[in-house]
Amino acid sequence: MEDSQSLRPKQAACLVCRRSKIKCDYSPHENKCKRCIQLDSECIRPTFHAGRQKGIKKYGDPTPAFSNRKRKGLDKALYQIEQAIKRARTGEQNSEDDKAIGNLQALLEGSRAARSTTASSHLRRGSSHFDSPDQPDISSDDDDELNNTPDSNTYMSLHHHNEENLAIDDAENPLQLLARASNLRLSPKPISGLSPKLPGPGPGRKNQHAEQADEDPEMQSFFTAVRLNFDVGDDIDPIVMGLVTEEEAESLFAFFHGNLAHTRWGLDPKIYTPSFTRSRSAFLCTSIMAASALFIPSADALSKRLSNHCKTLAHRVIAERHKSVEIVLAFMVNVPWMFPGQHSTDDETCWYVNMAATIAIDLSLHKLLIPMDFLGSGSQATLARGDCLDPRTALAMDGFGQIEPTSYLGQRLLRRRERCWIALFVLERGMSLARGRPYTVPVTRIIKDCDRWHRSSIADPMDGHLISMAVLRRDLDGLLNTVRALCDGSQGISTDGGLIAQSIESAIVRFFDSWQTEWGLSIGTGPQCRLPPYVEILVTHTRLSTYGAVINHPTAPMEVRQFFRTAGLSSAVTVMRAAIQGESQLQSIPNNTTIMVSFAACFALTLSAYATGSSMLAPSIRNLIEETAGVLERIGSATKHRNGLSTLYGKYLRHIVKKAATTGDGQSQANTHPGPAAPRSGQLGTPSSTAAASPPIKSMGPPMSQPPYVESQMWPGTLQLSSMSDDQIAEVLNQPGNEFDPAFSGLSWDDMNHFDWPSWPNLTDFGF
Known part of the structure; x- marks a missing residue:
């Protein structure tokens, strides 16, 4: 039976x-x-359906509120893997767990191999572009991997994989701590919410769970790390809008990389081609073309259209919160040739630089690119995790999650992030130095370790120039601290001011000579390794600012101030001479460099006004400033639509020179009254320790023979300083008869505004 x-x-x-x-x-x-x-009735039997099977869990095992038997499909597989990983961490895994983890590892390895195959095929295509000098485009139409928007899921998975084991104290701020906490993968919550003490599910509770399921992704997305937000689209693309054609875009990009890259560092010409740039940022694409159109005589209307579109895109970036490496570069590209505002301090330079710095820090451009596995091995014990970023995470953050960091293309894309941060550091420090603003971009580990960064097989020709200025601006703080310490230590009663001046001068000369020795061979040209005019102006202005800091320091002895006024005058003359001699290479001179040249002119004009009445120094300086003003005016009006800031500064220099010549004639009579001559503080470069006690120097005996370069003059009674060498300029400044008036000893830095010079060079912001 x-x-x-x-x-x-x-x-x-x-x-x-x-x-x-x-x-x-x-x-x-x-x-x-x-x-x-x-x-005797009809027997109707419906189709049989098996009911729910009984559980297979052993007696005593904890029964979860939502066990695996109620899951199916992908949810069931994910749950099994999650439980297996949890038990593996606690050492309670079984054979089923080992099988599940093994299957997961096999799937991951297969996916990684597929990604590597895709990246390798793309690398082979990209390498052919890199190796060909005629076509360095890495973003052709069939290279969809670079033109696609970033996969947020790829970035989030990589970001979670790299940061899930980080300690909590590695978080730099509360928002980062929240973002890190949001990456914790919690097990799914029960659907029914059944428990022995809770009622069964009803329609209201089902709706509540559905709403909670919808809210969790939104909350998790809110607390995740920063994501890119590209400013692309047909409504803002300059080519789609009809502002330029594709042929014009190619021509403008080639002009920028060939003629403007030496003054606006930061862009790799092999990466930032028109097609690639369009796919990343309309703001950067338009900015590059607008900058090129400024210097093309026949592009008047095109320049106006692109410049107006640039302003619109800049405000759109702020309103829409767009973020990308290319947007940082776009802000920097607009800074050098920005149109003047209604006032000398009314342009948007500082605003653009600060926006670029904000976005760059949000995107972690300031962090070192070091694999977390390498960092965790202990070989880089001196590096904090908060100062580092995994290269794979960086690529995924930029939208290149499918590119391997070790590939040729991956290395170039990672290097573009580092170059962007270094260029921003140099630009911000130069702007602050020219305008007397406090620094905002910090000296990070990338800047501290950048001395050999330009020595790479994939380096750009302009990387050496960029790093040379980064090293100079980075190490300048140490020099200023040394000068400050020497001045503060001279407060003793028996301190010899001449010795202090000699010590300070030795420190300054050693600093700049060391830099010249290191970088003159790398970026210099000719048998004498002459620096390019643009770099020479930046370096000499930095030296002039250092001398000005010594002059203005409250604890500097009088002998120190007197000596460095002569040294400062020499640096100011050298800045103007470099601008005059390098006019042909300075057609794209940036606005900040224009300010540096103009400040050097005002510095020299003010100091030369205190020379003795019989000296040819003052009229020679005025002659040099007239030449400098002409150079600035010609550069600022190279094209009829250039509207360069240098034109205004050239006119301004002519105005103050005329004013100085008028007032100088009246003051020369007062300066010739009988009285003791100003004591000389020593020859330029060789300060005398007994300068304060030396007797006045009188012009006695037969007149001295003038050097041969004095005979060829632009105007009678003046020296053509623009054609002299450094040694000749030093000889002129140290000649007997070119002493400063006694009233010069009381000159302070505030007197530099004597000729209505804007009060930007306020070195008190730098600790002086």
């Missing part, structure tokens, strides 16, 4: 037995059950 019942197929109870709630008893060979035979 039991065998026959066990072999009988399972069938559902008939409708008659169901209504009577009795067992439906039937034989395999009968079409009706016993009840239906007795009632």
Whole structure:
């Protein structure tokens, strides 16, 4: 009987037995059950459906509120993997867990191999572009991997994989701590919420769980790390809008990389081609073309259209919160040739630089690119995790999650991030130095370790120039601290001011000579390794600012101030000479460099006004400033639509020179009254320790023979300083008869505004 019942197929109870709630008893060979035979009624049996199986968990095992038997499909697989990983961490794994983890690792390795194959095929295409000098474009139409928007899921998975094991104290701020906490993968919550003490699910509770499921992704997305937000689209693309054609875009990009890259560092010409730049940022694409159009005589209307579109895109970036490496570069590209505002301090230079710095820090451009596995091995124990970023995470953050960091293309894309931060550091320090503003971009580990960064097989030709200025601006703080310490230490009663001046001069000369020795061979030209005019102006202005800091320091002895006024005058003359001699290479001179040249002119004009009445120094300086003003005016009006800031500064220099010549004639009579001559503080470069006690120098005996370069003059009674060498300029400044007036000893830095010079060079912001 039991065998026959066990072999009988399972069938559902008939409708008659169901209504009577009795067992439906039937034989395999009968079409009706016993009840239906007795009632002589039709026996209707529906299709059989197996019910829920009983659980297979052993007695005593904890039963989760939402166990695995109620899951199916992908949810069930994910749950099994999650539970297996949890048990593996606690050492309670079993054979099923090992099998699940092994299957997961096999899937991941297969996916990684597929990504590597895709990246390798793309690398082969990209390498052919890099190796060909005629076509360095890495973003052709079939290279969809670079033009696609970033996959947020790829970035989030990589970001979680790299940061899930980081200590909490590595978080730099509370927002980063929240973002890191949001990456914790919690197990799914029960759907029904059943428990022995809770009621069963109802319609209201189902809706509540559905709303909670919708809210969790939104909350998790809110607290994740920063994501890119590209400023691209047909409504803002300059080519789609009809502002330029594709042929014009190619020509403008080639002009920028060939003629403007030496003054606006930061862009790799092999990466930033028109097609690649369009796919990343309309702001950068338009900015590059607008900058090129400024210097093309026939591009008047085109320049106006692109410049107006640039302003629109800049405000759109702020309003829409766009963020990318290319937007940082776009802000920097606009800074050098920005149109003047209604006032000398009314342009948007500082605003653009600060916006670029804000976005750059948000994108972690200031962090070292070091694999977290390498960092965790202990080989880089001196580096904090908060100062580092995994290269794979950086690429995924930029939208290149499919590119391998070790590939040729990956290395170039990572290097572009580092170059962007270094260029921003140099630009911001130069702007602050020219305008007397406090620094905002910090000296990070990238800047501290950048001395050999330009020595790479994939380096750009302009990387050496960029790093040379980064090193100079980085190490300048140490020099100023040394000068400050020497001045502060000279407050003793028996301190010899001449010795202090000699110590300070030795420190300054050693600093700049060391820099010249290191970088003159790398970026210099000719047998004498002459620096390019643009770099020479930046370096000499930095030296002039250092001398000005010494002059203005409140604890500097009088002998120190007197000596460095002569040294400062020499640096100011050298800045103007470099601008005059390098006019042909300074057609794209940036606005900040224009300010540096103009400040050097005002510095020299003010100091030369205190020379003795019989000296040719003052008229020679005025002659040099006239030449400098002409250079600035010609550069600022190279094209009729250039509207360069240098034109205004050139006119301004002519105005103050005329004013100085008028007032100088009246003051020269007062300066010739009998009185003791100003004590000389020593020759330029060789300060005398007994300068204060030396007797006045009088012009006695036969007149001294003038050097041969004095005979060729632009105007009678003046020296043509623009054609002299450094040694000749030093000889002129140290000649007897070129002493400063006694009233010069009381000159302070505030007197530099004597000729209405803007009060930007306020070195008190730098600790002086």
